[in-house]
Amino acid sequence: LLLKGKAKMIEKGVEQRDAALKSGGDGCTTIILRDGELILPPDWSIDEHSPELAAQIRSHGMEEGDVVLIGGSNTGRREAAVAANSAALELV
Numbered sequence: 091l092l093l094k095g096k097a098k099m100i101e102k103g104v105e106q107r108d109a110a111l112k113s114g115g116d117g118c119t120t121i122i123l124r125d126g127e128l129i130l131p132p133d134w135s136i137d138e139h140s141p142e143l144a145a146q147i148r149s150h151g152m153e154e155g156d157v158v159l160i161g162g163s164n165t166g167r168r169e170a171a172v173a174a175n176s177a178a179l180e181l182v
Contacts, residue, residue, distance in 0.1 A: 091160075091178050092151065092152065092157070093156065093158075093159065093178060094153070095156065097122040097156060099157075099181050100120060101131065101132070103130065103132075106118045106159060106181075107120070109179065109180045110161055110162070110174065110177045114172065115161050115170060115173020115174075115176070116163050117173070118160065118161050118177040119162070120158075120177070121136065121157070121159075125154075126154065128144045128147055157181070159178055161174030161175070161176075
């Protein structure tokens with residue numbers, strides 16, 4: 091999921107992971123675009139450590155202050171989608 095302008099609401103990303111786990115998913119990866127850099131909160135630079143992945147993520151229309159949530163589940167896509175949506179609800 092791409093959430094426009096919600097990056098300032100992200101602290102460490104664990105809140106989103108926990109929401110995904112509570113919904114039955116296996117987790118959630120949170121990515122923010124802060125100061126022009128793609129970050130896995132709180133401060134791991136995707137641009138620095140994996141520039142090819144950063145380019146792929148950017149190709150989906152991320153702008154400064156946006157958040158990408160990637161839900162995960164070993165049991166299926168539906169569960170992964172529910173996990174990502176549950177994580178997003180933590181930000182509204």
